[in-house]
Amino acid sequence: MFSDPRHLPGPGPVALIMLEEARSGELFVNLAATLARVAASFTLAMSLGSALGYLMGRSRLADKILDPWLVVLLNLPALVVIVLAYIWAGLTEAAAIGAVALNKLPGAVVVAREGARALDPTLDEMALVFRLPLKTRLRHIVLPQLAPYLAAATRSGLSLVWKIVLIVELLGRSNGVGFKINLAFQLFDVRLLLAYALPFVAIMLGVETLVVQPLERHVSRWRSDAA
Amino acid sequence: MLLDVAIASKDYLSANGRSQRALSDLRLTLKRGEAGAVVGPSGCGKTTLLRIVAGLDRDFAGSVALPDHGRLGMVFQEPRLLPWRNVAGNIHIAAPQASRAEIEALLEALGLVGHAAHFPRQLSLGLARRAALARALAIKPDLLLLDEPLVSLDAALALELRDLLARLIDETHVTTLIVTHDLAEAIALADKIFILSPRPARVAAVLDIATPRRRMTPEAAEALTQEARAAIAVLRE
Numbered sequence: 001m002f003s004d005p006r007h008l009p010g011p012g013p014v015a016l017i018m019l020e021e022a023r024s025g026e027l028f029v030n031l032a033a034t035l036a037r038v039a040a041s042f043t044l045a046m047s048l049g050s051a052l053g054y055l056m057g058r059s060r061l062a063d064k065i066l067d068p069w070l071v072v073l074l075n076l077p078a079l080v081v082i083v084l085a086y087i088w089a090g091l092t093e094a095a096a097i098g099a100v101a102l103n104k105l106p107g108a109v110v111v112a113r114e115g116a117r118a119l120d121p122t123l124d125e126m127a128l129v130f131r132l133p134l135k136t137r138l139r140h141i142v143l144p145q146l147a148p149y150l151a152a153a154t155r156s157g158l159s160l161v162w163k164i165v166l167i168v169e170l171l172g173r174s175n176g177v178g179f180k181i182n183l184a185f186q187l188f189d190v191r192l193l194l195a196y197a198l199p200f201v202a203i204m205l206g207v208e209t210l211v212v213q214p215l216e217r218h219v220s221r222w223r224s225d226a227a
Numbered sequence: 228m229l230l231d232v233a234i235a236s237k238d239y240l241s242a243n244g245r246s247q248r249a250l251s252d253l254r255l256t257l258k259r260g261e262a263g264a265v266v267g268p269s270g271c272g273k274t275t276l277l278r279i280v281a282g283l284d285r286d287f288a289g290s291v292a293l294p295d296h297g298r299l300g301m302v303f304q305e306p307r308l309l310p311w312r313n314v315a316g317n318i319h320i321a322a323p324q325a326s327r328a329e330i331e332a333l334l335e336a337l338g339l340v341g342h343a344a345h346f347p348r349q350l351s352l353g354l355a356r357r358a359a360l361a362r363a364l365a366i367k368p369d370l371l372l373l374d375e376p377l378v379s380l381d382a383a384l385a386l387e388l389r390d391l392l393a394r395l396i397d398e399t400h401v402t403t404l405i406v407t408h409d410l411a412e413a414i415a416l417a418d419k420i421f422i423l424s425p426r427p428a429r430v431a432a433v434l435d436i437a438t439p440r441r442r443m444t445p446e447a448a449e450a451l452t453q454e455a456r457a458a459i460a461v462l463r464e
Binding site: 140 | 300309311362
């Protein structure tokens with residue numbers, strides 16, 4: 001069946017469609033819409049997830065109260081969360097971003113909690129004796145120790161988030177890569193599907209190599225710097 | 228009185244779940260500018276005492292009186308520097324109010340000038356401990372706490388750091404409480420030596436060292452050592 005160009009078009013026809021979509025501006029509008037949703041829901045999930053995970057890693061009571069919810073959320077299918085969000089909050093941007101964030105949240109919580117549990121108690125004691133203010137402790141003692149965990153959460157998170165954003169767009173938005181893919185599905189147009197999917201994968205690859213990796217190298221430079 | 232420690236009792240749970248008394252009726256005081264050394268055998272509760280004074284252990288009966296808003300500088304047995312910050316950064320984070328000139332003077336006094344930009348992993352234990360000492364002094368502490376400052380250093384290095392510490396304590400007049408198992412170290416560094424009894428620890432004897440440290444002759448040190456040994460021998464009977 002792959003010999004049929006309708007099922008697997010060559011690079012030429014795909015590039016042609018891509019060019020067409022770019023010329024009309026459609027490609028950029030939809031890529032930008034998806035990218036903005038990825039950024040918003042990723043930021044929301046990571047900041048909330050890190051804070052909750054830190055709290056659960058540090059306080060046994062918080063862990064006890066929140067852990068069952070975490071397990072529920074971890075095992076709730078993405079589709080259920082998305083459909084419920086659209087039914088309860090309407091087909092809105094907030095519902096879309098919230099639903100994606102809610103799918104990424106438990107993963108971020110789990111990783112941040114592991115990081116918080118592994119915090120070095122001897123540095124805590126040092127901070128206590130020297131009466132370091134809370135801001136200094138978070139910035140100079142807690143955050144550097146959590147950095148590798150947060151980097152791992154970022155890496156797995158970005159890829160997860162963009163996949164779910166596409167589903168959210170397919171189900172209830174009128175723009176974005178997911179919306180266009182839905183259109184391509186209805187037309188059985190694999191060229192259009194690839195014309196939108198490939199640039200987005202390229203963008204995410206760029207984010208990984210140009211933003212995530214350099215950032216990771218920067219925060220862990222003290223490890224490799226040793227004599 | 229700058230420091231007034233009066234511990235009625237301090238218990239801890241041993242591995243078999245039974246409550247054990249670590250400290251009992253322990254009283255010690257230091258005047259401003261005095262250097263005190265707590266001497267006792269390993270495992271007698273010296274570090275427990277220091278942790279109580281530092282405010283790290285509040286589960287005890289009794290009181291620790293320190294000046295209001297008093298600043299504590301502490302040098303732990305392991306240096307406890309932030310591995311992701313260089314030496315200068317470590318000092319600056321603990322003592323943000325210290326000026327660049329003050330930090331440089333401290334690095335100079337501790338022989339760390341060439342190491343300001345080094346990360347803790349690049350330092351030997353001796354250097355890392357000096358960096359921890361610089362950090363503790365940078366906050367201009369009202370009370371300096373030293374937990375076995377010379378332990379696990381080789382003999383020559385220990386002697387060098389001991390003389391450096393003695394000079395710094397003399398020059399800065401910082402009130403200091405040192406915990407050590409080494410009598411010679413205590414005599415070299417302190418004005419007052421508190422000899423602890425075996426568990427449950429209390430202060431069994433206090434030795435005042437009248438002679439200024441720098442002018443102490445080997446004979447005077449020897450006499451002090453004999454006096455301290457006699458006090459310890461009584462405890463063993």
